[in-house]
Amino acid sequence: MTCDLNDATRDEDSVNFVAEAGGTYIETSRKLTNVAGNCAFVDCGPGNICVDVPDAVGQHMCSCSSTGYLAHVCPSDECVEPLGMESGVIFDSQISASSEYSSTYKAIYGRLDFGGCWASLTANAQAWISIDLLLEHNITGIQTQGCNRVNEWAQAYTVSYRKVNGLGDTAITDGYGRPKIFEGNLDRNSKRVHYFNPVIQAVAVKVTVKAWHTHTSMRVEVLGCRIGNEWVRAFKGVSIPTGGSSIYNAWISGTESSDSHAHTFLASNTHYRNTPILNNWSTFGITKVRLTLFSAFNEELLSVIFNGVGTTTTSWFSSENIESSPWNDIKSTTFNYFSVTGDSSFGRRFYINKHYGGCSNDNGWLIVEEGTNCKEYEGYNTSPRILYSRASSSQFWFAGDIGTARAMTIDVKMG
Incomplete structure (x- = not known):
């Protein structure tokens, strides 16, 4: 067998070699080889045909009926x-x-x-x-x-x-x-x-x-x-006592958030926003939305699941869409707020509230508060705080059974 360079200049390109007649050749990393096929000993699978053309290690190739391509291994149709x-x-x-x-x-x-x-x-x-x-x-x-x-x-x-x-x-x-x-x-x-x-x-x-x-x-x-239809992380908001940035703004527009995969994890103190999902919500065919709260030790505190069919990035968060929650009374009561936007004048977001009655009598289930109007339970700075009812019903924000979460995640399932 002979193998000579032609007039081209790159010896690693197979087009730059001239082979003698009668040989069958395949490119390796730096040379061409002439190896007899071994299809007599090969089963490429139903409907696929073994071709006596060796690959880079001198074996064979399968002509895959499902794709029309030559390959080392034919995949499932x-x-x-x-x-x-x-x-x-x-x-x-x-x-x-x-x-x-x-x-x-x-x-x-x-x-x-x-x-x-x-x-x-x-x-x-x-x-x-x-x-x-x-x-x-x-x-x-x-x-x-x-x-x-x-x-x-x-x-x-x-x-x-x-x-x-x-x-x-x-x-x-x-x-x-x-x-x-x-x-x-x-x-x-x-x-x-x-x-x-x-x-x-x-x-x-x-x-x-x-x-x-x-x-x-x-x-x-x-x-x-x-594979299947597992939950996908769409968002993570973190509550930091001082100097924290808005969870609401991170959800709506990505302000001071990251779309890096590393920040999906609870250990990170950075808000995470899955930009492809949030920017193309309706296209992905969201079927379910899960809101989960976590403690400072990254332990799950509660989870609320919503129907996501036909929703937007804000409309999924409504009483009509609740499929499961830890609060027994939430499907049989009235609200003055139940929305992602919440009470924007007071910076109360992702807000599920039963009624106002003055700061000591405000009563509800969930709030991401980013204001200071009611210092009794909202504190003295605008760093976001995630408050929730630890009971099976709504509670007074000031003196009720209220818990504080470190992080809130929002996961979705797609159709």
């Missing part, structure tokens, strides 16, 4: 759907990157078949693009393309993912426990697919470029299917 990079089901706010070359090469342009691409500010082996799926999914594979605008593409990359309630990323590894290197693209527009074996369970996927042609640029689609 039921779990190979594109998850929304190309279609737009994944919103721009769910896509991020290590850096961006310019406004023309943003992370949000790194969508499969988009007329452009994502490109990092500088070409380096730490450049990444990440997709936050919000809900846990079975991730079965990934598709990539180069940059539609210029001759740039990722030749190799690694894939890592974040598990539900995970603090960091977990890399997909090879047989030696090292981050697995996936072969990338050879040109601007051809699509390359890799299926994962085993399938991974994740809420976010990150692709890190490790080798590239001209620049670290790419377009991506994630393949898989959703």
